[in-house]
Amino acid sequence: MKLPAAALLLAAGVFAQEPAGVIAGTVRSALSRRVLPSTGIELTLNPASDAGQRAVLHAAADIQGVFRFAGLPAGEAVLSFSKVGYEAGGKRTLQVAVEPDREVNDLDIELRPSAAVSGKVLDRDGDPVTRAVAQLQTAVLRAGVKSLRTVRTARTDDRGHYRLYDLAPGRYYLSVSPARVITAAGIREFAHSWGYFPGAPTLRGAERIVLTWGSERAGVDFQLGTPPRTAVGGFVRNLGGRSPCVSCPVSIMRRGEGQIGSITTDETGGFLIRGLPAGDYVLRANALEGPRFNAAQRVLLVEGEPVQADMVLRPGSVVRGRVAALEYGETAAAADRADPLIVTLTAVDGSRSRRLRAMPAPAAGGEFEIIDVGAGEYRVGIEDGPRGSYLREVSLGGRPLPEPRITVAAGADLNGLRIVLGADGATVRGKVDGARFASAGEAAPPGFAVLLPTEGIGGYRREYLGNYRPGDGLFAIFAVPPGNYHVFAVPRDEPWDLTDPLDLGRLRSAGKAIRLRAKEEAAVDAPYVAAPR
Amino acid sequence: MKRRACAGRALLAAFLLAAASPAASVVSGVARVVDGRRSVPLRKAAVVALTPDGRKVVAATRTDSEGLFRFPRPIARRIALRVEKVGYLPVAGARQGGAGRILDCRRAGACESLSLETIRAAVVAGTVVDELGEPFDNVNAALTLLEGQASRTLRARSDDRGDFRIAGVAPGRYELTTVSSYRGLDDSLYAGRPVELEVAAGEIVAGLRIVLMRAGGGGFRVNGAVRGVELSSRVTNFVRFRGFGSAARRLQTGVLAREVNADGTFAFDKIPEGRYVLTLQQVRAASTPGEQRRPERFMLGALDVAGDIEGLLLAPLPPTGIRGRIAYREAPLGKPVLLALQGAGGAFAQILVANAAAGAFANLQLLPDRYTIRSFGREHFVRAVLEDGEPLAGNIVDLDLGRIRDLQILLSRDFARVSGRVKKPESGAPAAFYRVALRGPHGVVGVQADQYARFRFEKVAPGGYEICAWPDAGLPQVKSGGIWQQAGGAVRAFPVDAGANIEISLTAAR
Incomplete structure (x- = not known):
């Protein structure tokens, strides 16, 4: 500015x-x-x-x-x-x-000078690929689930050049997706292959680019080949299957990477996408306007084998359940609580941004109903629960689930979901212990204190974060299930990666091991862990 | 999960239709890049066949390493054929986004051995810095063609190093404006001094260094006072500067407004050089809670800003303008009608007749000028402007200060049609694919003759016109008048009456 x-x-x-x-x-x-x-x-x-x-x-x-x-x-x-x-x-x-x-x-x-990545994108003849999208993504851990977050995108210019700038230190995946051009069939399709740095067609095989403050990574070039001979197409029809869904958006999601593109149906409700890298995808079609009807289909793309994926829009499913009322009564705070908590369903099949919520009121027996849920796999979570509460168990039809995940089938409601809250969560308060806070007056870069389960992560075992105050390093983390943890503090912008097993090992060894008992009010200083260089 | 041949039905149907058609043509030819007298093949370019209105793709293919193309299936219809490649522009007007060359492929062999010519597009690149030489990011760099439609603007944004690059530029004379996309902490916009550029085909104009200054630093101070308006706690007055042409582009929003102080004074400190229309907007406080009051607007006059202006005294002009009704020669279309008033002295106004059926209009806030009244769009043309039942010559109305004229504006859809054939100047042979331009009271329109050298202009409003044709090569400056001078004796002038069907045999310029 x-x-x-x-x-x-x-x-x-x-x-x-x-x-x-x-x-x-x-x-x-x-x-x-x-x-x-x-x-x-x-x-x-x-x-x-x-x-x-x-x-x-x-x-x-x-x-x-x-x-x-x-x-x-x-x-x-x-x-x-x-x-x-x-x-x-x-x-x-x-x-x-x-x-x-x-x-x-x-x-x-x-x-601190920001980092930047630049390069050019060429085709197999060495000619520039214009209007391709260079995308920088970082892996993030949210409640024990790894996903990708897009940090910045840029289009290649007439020389095939791109530049991504104002970047924080971190480890990033860099991909290039070509623009779609009109081809002989009169449709738009990819004229080139996709590419992940350093030349992998998909995230599997991609390497991460490590950026520190002031990194200027120039010459990160791509050479794109011919697009793979994959094709997926079909027709999207409105509710009842009689009329075509015209100009309806069809999102393309790749498992583990989220939405990678979208296409719009033509006047017959048809769509055709050619040249996507082979792999496991989810297609999701949505009504253009009006009620939120949708359809989803999982497709496996293999070279040389076109896939037909016809879809009929349906009203979303309804997920009904109950938050165990007994557990509310276990804390005095919860007993007085009139406000509802929030039950969340977060899609994990690639459309991870889709998040649905319901607010069951304890006074009404904790019953909830989440409407308009598209077919797919969802992670169950809670937010804003009673103080000290955490997600202890999720059961469906009386059977406990090994992980808090459910699968919603197209057009079918899902009943009998039971969420059991643990009400004996611990509270951890402390101060970040590090040289960055010792010098008087200097505010530390923003970051957070982390409680990482000592053994494994995923399912019900997840990380717990609490922002520390940049001025004095004080933090508090609430509602932590009893168990063994490592506690440490990291600045938000440094290139630690909680999704990387190697980084997790380093952080655990640098952190302080603690054991939290039920309802414990623990005071722990979190060691400040310097970023890897 | 199901796997089977996808979209096979559509493709098969298309193939069968094409094969069964008795009159179809294979579309083939070569795409070339014209560079002076040389022309070289344009390889790896997209060749797209569209419907003649340019809205739908019929088929597409790509040129090979020799620039050759051939559509896989015959085409049996009229098409617009366009060649596309980043960094190249089609010759002769059909710029990127345009429909392209119109061809009738319903006769066997009619669309074979075509030659599609392109030129290299130019590039304009540079760096934007602030007054201390530091790079300025997120600056909107806009390159506007000075001759032709004002809407033809190419844009780019500067990056963290202040660098911007505008590619795909057609030859011509441009104005480059640079405006920051955000306001500074003192609520100032930052703008660079506009740069005029003459760009040739394939030219790379690089290394431009543009210093952005606060709009106040780049513009002028204008202060003064407003007289003759209510100044009280019940009303809030605003002085508004609305820019014309490049002044409007430099203001970004087109309008600058400042509240008038309790003593009637006002002050602007960053008015870019240019011509402005000044109005006073008066907002009256609601007398009851929740009451919505529409602001009133008063014309204050026009002002040329070329330096600081102190002590400017402004007062609302007496009502000046036109009012009356519109009438229709044919049945009304039931759509709003937009009338344009173009003043010979530079004033410009629009009148929207929203309830076209009732037809009443009024604009009493016009600047004194000599106005030509015409209709926007191609639904109607102004057949006559009547005052006391008498037509005004040329649909022109003179407006003196304080004068209000009662008019009847007669609209018609009885357009004329101008068509004909183009002949080559040397031999008189049919001049296929030559360009044809028609210049009249509403500007210039262009078409391309088909392979039989025929051309046609539809919906031609009455008036005096000129027409000329030239070979399908180069990018003549049709709008600025260059082609009319170059064509010399090949320009034909003729009147067009309402509803006429005019056939012209036109000899092209050399």
Whole structure:
């Protein structure tokens, strides 16, 4: 963000009767130490107070990287610094105490340069592939389930060049998907193969690119071959199967990778996709408007074997169940609770972003009903439960499930889901233990304290996170099931990967082993684990 | 899970239809890149056959390493044929997105051995920095063709290094504008000084360095006072600057507004150079809770900004404009009618007659000017403008300050048709695929003659017209007048009356 070069006082009237304090300094690159002109600086005075006492000032660093705020009243000030190409598009924050007639002139602010990846995409003849999409993804762990999150995308230009920038350190998958072009059949299809760095057709076989602050990975090139001879097509029909579903979106999801594209049906309700990499996919069709009818079909694409996938839209299924009322009564807090908790179903068959919710009220016996559920596999979860509660068991038709997952069949309702809450969860409070918090005044980069089950992860055994306060490193994690854990703290932007078994091993060995008993109020300091380089 | 031949039914049906058709043509030929006098094959380009309106793909294929193409199945219909490749543009007007060359393939052999010519597109690239030389990201760089339709704009955004690159540029004269996509902390927009560029085919204009400044730094201060309006706590007044042409593009939103102070003064500090229409918008406080009041608007005048302006005194102009009714020669279509008023002095206004059946219209906030009244769109044309039952010559109405004229505007759909054949200037032989342009009161339209050298313009409104034809090569500057000068004696002038069916035998320019 660009700002006027001179400091700009927007709320001078607030300070008219106050003694004058000064905050000034220089902004530099943390790696090269070059000064950073045009850095945007926001100063918030008394951020914790009410609106009358709080004020926000803005300034920009000059050509020497110098900034200066004068005429400040006594109090607490939070400075945040932002500049394109630094701090991964975010801000660096700093707390400063403003004292009457005291000048803080020597602040030395370091901003970390963001990472970038660039390269070109060529076809097998060495000609540029234009309008292809380069996509950077990172693996994330959410409640014990690994999934991919897209961080940034860019299209190749007329030379086949792409550039992904303002990236935080991390380990990323990089893929290139070609644009679809009109071919002899008069349809749009892929003219080139798909590619994952360093040349794998799918995520299996892909390598991750490790980026640290300031990484400039140029020359990450792709050479795309001819598209695989796969084809999947069919007709989508509206409810009842009589009329075609015209201009209806059909999403293409690859197992473990999520949605990788979509196509729209033609005036006959037909669709055809050729040239996808061979593999396991889920197609999901949705009505364009009106009631949320949908259809899903799993297809296995093999080269040379076209697949027909006709779909008829149906109303979504209904999932009904009950949250075990007995468990509510086990805590005093829950007994008084009138608010409903939230039961969630999160699709895990590739359409992981689809999340449905119901709010059973304890007073009504904990019964819930989630409507409009498309066919597929879902993870059951709870949110905003009574204090100290956690998901202990999920059963269906009276039989406990080994994992909190259910499968919803197309057009069929699912009844008899029972969710048992554990009400004896522990609470862990503590402070991040590390050098980053020792230096007075410096705010740590945002991050979280982590409780990782000592043995395994997945199913009911999941990680528990709690954000720490950048200023003092204090954190709290609630409703942790009794058991053995390793506790540690990591900054959000560093390239640790909780989905990587190697990283998990390192983190466990660097963390502190603890055993949590039922309803325990534990005080534990979490070791701050430096990022791998 | 089911596996079987997919879409086989559709393809089989298409094949059978094509095979059974008695009159079909194999579509084949070569695509080339024209570079001066040389032409080389265009390889790996898409050749797409569309319906003549350009809306639906009929078939498509790709050129080989020799630039040759051949559709796998014969085609038995009229098509628009287009060649597509990033970095290349079709010759002769049918730019990317256009329908392409119209061909009638219903006769055997009619669409064989075609020659599709392209030129290399140009590239405009550069870097955007702030006043301290630091890169400026997320800047909208817009390249607007100065001769032709104002809507023809190519865009790109700068990256973290301030770099932008606009590819696929047709030859011509352009204006490059750069505006930040967000406002600074002082709520300023940042804009670069517009750059005019003349771009040749295949040219790479790189290394442009554009310094963005706060709009205030890049524009001018205009302050003054408004007189003759209510200034009280019950009303809020705004002065609005609406830009024309490049001034509108530089404002991004097209309009800048500032609230008038309690003493009637106002101040703008970042008005880019250009011409503006100034209006006063008055919002009156609701007298009862929840009451919605529509703002009133008053014309203040026109202003050319070329430097700082201090002490500008403004007052609402007396009502000036036209009112009356529209009438129809044929049955009304029941759709809203949009009338355009183009002033000879640069003023411009639109009047939307939403309830077209009732036909009443009024706009009493016009600037004094000499206006030509015409109809937008191709549903109607203005057949006559009547005042006291007498037609106004050329549908032109003079508006003096404070004058309101009562008019009747007669709309008609009785369009004329202009068609004919093009002959080659040397031999008089049919000039197949030559380009034909028609210039008249509503601008310029172009078509391409078919393989029998025939052309046709539909929905031609009455008026005086010029027509000319030239070979299907190069990109003549039709809109700016270049082709009309080059064509010289080959330009034919003729009047067009309502409902006429005009046949012209046209000799092309050399």
